[in-house]
Amino acid sequence: MTDAAPKPDMDSPEAIGEFVEAFYELLLKDERLAPIFFDVADIDIREHFPRIQAYWEKLLLGGSDYQRHTMNIHREVHEKQPLEAADFERWLAYFEQAANTHFAGPKTERAKVVAARIADNMAKALGSR
DSSP states (O other), X not given: OOOOOOOOOSOSHHHHHHHHHHHHHHHTTOTTHHHIIIIISXXXXXXXXXXXXXXXXXXXXXXXXXXXXXXXXXXXXXHHSOOOHHHHXXXXXXXXXXXXXXXXXXXXXXXXXXXXXXXXXXXXXTTOO
């Protein structure tokens, strides 16, 4: 019997960067969510990754590189195509799947709690719930 190597925690910029890659690899295969990023928000995903990484570094590690207002960004997308409660639930499911598959530890658990709050707050703020 062999023991699997322990999963890393999301406790460094490098780990958070790996998480962002794993998360978006799942998310961007989704037939409902991928078009929101590519067609509605019209983002360059490789340009988007460092922003998302900075956002999670701020939330988990106390980084200060992320200075954008996330709610306003999502309001703009919502005006172009209404985001539904199910969209936030799908987003959260992919987040948790990527976290659980590749990471473990206190920062990873915190990330999942924060992600659930974000999904719920955004859905409420946009009138999706």
